[in-house]
Amino acid sequence: MSIIFEGISKRFAHNTEREVAALDKVSFKVEENEFVSIIGPSGCGKTTLLRIVAGLLKPDTGRIEFPDREELPKAVMVFQDQGLLPWLTVLDNIGLGLELQGVSKVTRHAQVLEFMKRVKLDGFESYYPHELSGGMRQRVALARAFLTSPDILLMDEPFGALDAQTRIILQEELLNIWRMEQKTVLFVTHDIDEAILLSDRIIVLTDRPGKIKKIFDVPLGRPRELHLKDDPRFIEIRWQIWNLLEKEVRKELKLT
16 A cells, blocks of 8 residues: 655644644655654644544645555554553454454454464453553554554554653564564654664654655665664664754754
8 A cells, every 4th residue: 555645734723813834745655565754843743644644634735645546545543542442351452443344253352362472462361451561552552453454554653652671672563563464654753763763764854834854765674673773874864864853853942
């Protein structure tokens, strides 16, 4: 599933006299099964862009195309707060998307149990979200998203609230699942290292209204491991991205 963004602009009206421009003429293409990260200052329209892809918002101008598809693709969002239902067990939370699709209970449970083994959640079927760590709850959210077989996976800072060690482990888990499932992924993050480690390409947005500052190809092969952070290519692209972001963040904070 590839995605073409053509001149996407979006403004939000807070009242009859004041508008905030979130995005301004954003154009790029995401290839089929590509992992693309979007990074930029707070409020630059990153989440807005995901919501437009998901069909939750309409752009003011511009359009999104899905080549070679007559019907709208299935897009699933994964958020920082996981969005788990506290009254459902892990088994039922993961299977919720399948249930909404009308999959029978027997078939649904069989698929969920198999996927739980892949994400190392087997043995926690009858647990409730409040009984799990933050990292385990996010694994439940990832399993639920992938199990619904979306065409596009939209991830809005899914690991932002986790501690550094848990975040690293879940980054590796995400890459493992993505490698097996091969989905088109749009991933929003504020973490430069995370973007480099996960992505095929990284889109850097300017301060509000978000425009494309630069698109980076990540020159690292796959599979990827943590030691790549010592690779000179990793270090070079990190500094290139930070040099661009620093200027935009300073503008956002009015430090220039």
